[in-house]
Amino acid sequence: MALPPEIPLRPATIAAQAAGATDQASGGVVPAIHMATTFARDENYAPLNPDNVYVRYHNENVRVAERLLSRLEQAAETLLFPSGMAAVAAVFRTVPSGGSVVVQSQIYWGTTDWIRTFCARRDIALHEVEASDLDALSAVCQAHHPALVWVETPSNPWLRITDISGAAGIAHGVGAQLVVDSTAASPALSQPLLHGADIVMHSATKGINGHSDVLAGSLSVSDAESSVWQMIRTDRDTAGAVMGSMEAWLLTRGMRTLPLRMREMSRNAMALAQYLSDHPQIENVLYPGLPDHPGHAIAARQMSGGFGGLLSFVVTGGSAAALRAAGRLQLFHRATSLGGVESLVEHRYTIESHTGIPEGLLRVSVGIEDADDLIADLGQALGQ
Numbered sequence: 001m002a003l004p005p006e007i008p009l010r011p012a013t014i015a016a017q018a019a020g021a022t023d024q025a026s027g028g029v030v031p032a033i034h035m036a037t038t039f040a041r042d043e044n045y046a047p048l049n050p051d052n053v054y055v056r057y058h059n060e061n062v063r064v065a066e067r068l069l070s071r072l073e074q075a076a077e078t079l080l081f082p083s084g085m086a087a088v089a090a091v092f093r094t095v096p097s098g099g100s101v102v103v104q105s106q107i108y109w110g111t112t113d114w115i116r117t118f119c120a121r122r123d124i125a126l127h128e129v130e131a132s133d134l135d136a137l138s139a140v141c142q143a144h145h146p147a148l149v150w151v152e153t154p155s156n157p158w159l160r161i162t163d164i165s166g167a168a169g170i171a172h173g174v175g176a177q178l179v180v181d182s183t184a185a186s187p188a189l190s191q192p193l194l195h196g197a198d199i200v201m202h203s204a205t206k207g208i209n210g211h212s213d214v215l216a217g218s219l220s221v222s223d224a225e226s227s228v229w230q231m232i233r234t235d236r237d238t239a240g241a242v243m244g245s246m247e248a249w250l251l252t253r254g255m256r257t258l259p260l261r262m263r264e265m266s267r268n269a270m271a272l273a274q275y276l277s278d279h280p281q282i283e284n285v286l287y288p289g290l291p292d293h294p295g296h297a298i299a300a301r302q303m304s305g306g307f308g309g310l311l312s313f314v315v316t317g318g319s320a321a322a323l324r325a326a327g328r329l330q331l332f333h334r335a336t337s338l339g340g341v342e343s344l345v346e347h348r349y350t351i352e353s354h355t356g357i358p359e360g361l362l363r364v365s366v367g368i369e370d371a372d373d374l375i376a377d378l379g380q381a382l383g384q
């Protein structure tokens with residue numbers, strides 16, 4: 001049973017009911033897990049179920065999760081991938097050799113690193129620009145007429161905010177597709193397609209799954225007939241960057257609480273940001289929910305229900321002081337990633353010292369624990 005698309009349900013309802021996915025065969029109120037990799041044909045060689053022939057093309061658990069994500073993202077279609085990076089790669093593989101792309105600078109380092117290598121190997125001209133500066137983005141696009149423009153908002157770990165509708169206008173003005181990595185926001189807080197993006201990408205490993213136990217990526221599109229989307233869809237199924245049934249089922253289960261989790265994480269992150277802003281050991285707090293954040297007004301316009309659980313701050317005293325504070329934390333796991341129900345802390349300089357990241361920067365992914373407990377832990381770790 002699918003929830004009727006003509007009823008304008010709100011995200012919390014769509015998510016809690018998994019867009020209407022149940023198990024028709026057993027009457028179960030949650031979908032079953034289908035582990036078959038291949039599906040039978042009848043004596044006339046017609047598939048018993050025309051939607052199911054071979055699991056690389058046809059996976060019911062993947063379709064259920066994709067339908068749910070499409071409803072939450074207000075997309076025409078969604079494709080799941082076995083990781084966020086597989087989704088990134090699927091987009092860039094559509095750019096012809098000799099083409100050009102514009103990519104936001106100082107985004108998730110894994111994305112930048114892979115794109116640089118891929119573009120060099122494919123003879124694609126890569127232009128990196130601080131896309132939250134729309135004048136700079138416009139100048140680069142006018143000069144190079146890229147096939148695609150890639151932005152990440154809020155960006156990880158700088159928490160920069162790019163105006164999606166402004167970036168879409170610039171990209172479309174030169175005939176480019178705008179792709180937005182919206183991982184830090186999740187569809188619970190932001191729907192980039194409604195602001196003019198052509199494709200929205202997520203590391204669904206993060207907030208969408210929300211429990212640090214599934215590796216996943218997604219692409220959602222506003223025009224499912226576009227030639228770029230046709231290439232992505234065909235390539236995913238034929239080249240085989242597909243997700244397994246168990247992961248897709250877990251992802252659906254995770255998404256049932258997505259709006260609830262993102263609301264709580266945002267509330268907690270805001271409380272921590274305010275606390276850290278007044279802390280004598282803290283030089284700078286990067287969080288778009290703070291009124292003095294340079295992207296606050298844009299974030300308030302294109303996000304709703306909160307500003308997310310990702311927050312960075314710079315500890316006075318550089319690397320040594322930041323590592324000392326991280327080492328003293330008792331509730332925040334010292335681990336990479338973000339978007340899970342448990343809070344994490346990461347010293348990004350240890351991982352990407354060459355990217356201009358401040359030595360004292362700690363990035364935290366704020367979970368759904370009690371905010372007062374998290375603040376008390378930060379207080380003791382920072383020495384007061």
Ligand code: PLP
Nearest residue numbers: 083084085108156183203205216
């Ligand atoms: N995009 C962002 C913003 C990320 O933070 C990450 C992972 O940390 C990725 C993409 C890559 O996703 P995955 O680790 O699921 O491949």
